[in-house]
Amino acid sequence: MSADSKRRLFLKGSMAVGTLSVAAGAGLLSPRDVLAAWPEAAFETKELSAALNELWGGSDLEESAEIEVKAPDIAENGAVVPVTVSTSMDGVESIAIAAPNNPSALVADFKLGEGALPYASTRIKMGETGDVVAVVNKGGKLYSARKQVKVTIGGCGG
Amino acid sequence: MAKSIKIRAKVKDGVTEVKSLMTHPMETGARKDSKTGEKIPAHFIQEVTCEVGGKTVMTALWSGGVSKNPYLSFKFKGADKGDQLTLKWVDNQGGSDSVEAAIS
Numbered sequence: 407m408s409a410d411s412k413r414r415l416f417l418k419g420s421m422a423v424g425t426l427s428v429a430a431g432a433g434l435l436s437p438r439d440v441l442a443a444w445p446e447a448a449f450e451t452k453e454l455s456a457a458l459n460e461l462w463g464g465s466d467l468e469e470s471a472e473i474e475v476k477a478p479d480i481a482e483n484g485a486v487v488p489v490t491v492s493t494s495m496d497g498v499e500s501i502a503i504a505a506p507n508n509p510s511a512l513v514a515d516f517k518l519g520e521g522a523l524p525y526a527s528t529r530i531k532m533g534e535t536g537d538v539v540a541v542v543n544k545g546g547k548l549y550s551a552r553k554q555v556k557v558t559i560g561g562c563g564g
Numbered sequence: 565m566a567k568s569i570k571i572r573a574k575v576k577d578g579v580t581e582v583k584s585l586m587t588h589p590m591e592t593g594a595r596k597d598s599k600t601g602e603k604i605p606a607h608f609i610q611e612v613t614c615e616v617g618g619k620t621v622m623t624a625l626w627s628g629g630v631s632k633n634p635y636l637s638f639k640f641k642g643a644d645k646g647d648q649l650t651l652k653w654v655d656n657q658g659g660s661d662s663v664e665a666a667i668s
Contacts, residue, residue, distance in 0.1 A: 444610045444656075449627040486631045505629065509594060513629035519620040521642035523579065526624070529631040531592075 445515075454504050454511035454539060461502065461515060462543055470495075473551035475540045481532060484557040490527040491540040493549075498524035500543040507536030532557045569653070569663040575645050580667055582614065582622075583637045584651055592628030609653045612636060616649045616667075643667055 448460035455465035476490040491501050501524060502515045508531070516526040524542065532538075537552040568587040573580055586609065593606025608628040614621050621640040643649070645667055652662035 444625060449625075488635075490637075508629055509592075510627060510629065513627055515625040516638065517623040517625070519614075519622055519640075521619075521640040522621050523639040523641065525637075525639045527635070527637035528624075529635045531629050531631055 448515075449512050450510055451512075452510060454506045457504065457510070457512040458502070458541060458548065461512070462500075462546070462548065464546065464548060467541065467548050467550040470542070470549035470551055473540055473542055473549060475538055475551050475553040477538045477553045477555050479554075480556045480558065482558050484532040484534070484559055486529050487532050487538070487555055487557070488527070488529050489538050489540075490525075491542075491551075492523075492525040493542055495524060495542060495544055495549070498542055498544050501526050502541040502543070503528070503530060504539045504541065505530060505532050505536060506539060508533050511539075567663065568661045569651060571651055571663055571665045573649055573665050573667045575643060575667050578641055579639050580616075580641070580643045580649075581637065581639045582649070582651070584635070586612075586634050586636070586653055586661075588632070588634060588653070588655065590628055590630055590632045590634060594628075607655060607657055609634060609655045612651065612653045614638070614649060614651050616640070616643050616647060621649075 445461055448457045451457045458465040472495050473493040477487060481487045489503055491503060498518060500515060500517045503513050504511045505513055513530045514528060532555060535557045537554050539550055539552045542549045569584060571584040573582045588609050589607055591604050591607040595604045597604055606628055609626050612624040622638045624636060647667045648664055650662055650664050654660040
């Protein structure tokens with residue numbers, strides 16, 4: 407399939423989806439009904455501390471040298487900033503990635519299941535220069551590490 | 565929406581590393597259409613889960629702050645070569661897709 411016909415397909419798909427979102431907008435189908443577990447309040451709040459309170463009921467962070475945040479020093483394109491978080495800690499339940507300078511700080515929460523190593527890697531959007539913050543939840547206690555990323559072109563643009 | 569997921573899972577020294585790429589617009593809902601000036605509705609993956617042998621090894625909860633066509637990588641112990649894993653995503657508009665892969 408050529409890139410162009412894929413794009414056509416995608417456009418068709420997004421139109422169909424548009425109808426669905428109209429239904430959602432009218433309150434017929436709230437996203438909450440579709441997916442009960444998604445912590446909407448945590449993702450929509452602006453401040454990281456408020457988001458962490460929503461997510462885990464606490465926001466006291468202890469800086470930890472045992473957490474490694476890998477991200478570029480300079481991101482030419484804020485729409486795609488590769489971030490990898492890993493830690494040598496044991497008993498980690500969850501790893502959150504946040505960009506406090508974004509319109510909503512919390513970007514992702516990785517819940518580790520059985521056998522999972524405390525490692526997560528993804529790509530995030532950053533609207534402007536700022537820190538990427540990793541928060542590790544270990545038995546309800548929160549540890550964090552951060553790394554500054556200089557963004558030359560923002561990725562949340564309007 | 566068939567096969568929006570590319571996945572590779574490799575086991576080495578007892579640790580399986582999963583790398584995956586999903587095709588998804590990941591619209592935050594804050595962007596405006598440059599021609600019409602209207603807001604583009606939010607459309608992003610909210611949850612990605614990975615199951616192996618009926619156990620969930622990883623659940624990723626995402627916002628629209630994850631980049632378009634998301635990349636996800638994670639690691640876990642306890643699986644062997646040939647084991648099947650399932651990766652599934654669900655977005656905020658009720659769309660979903662899943663893929664099965666054998667660990668190599």
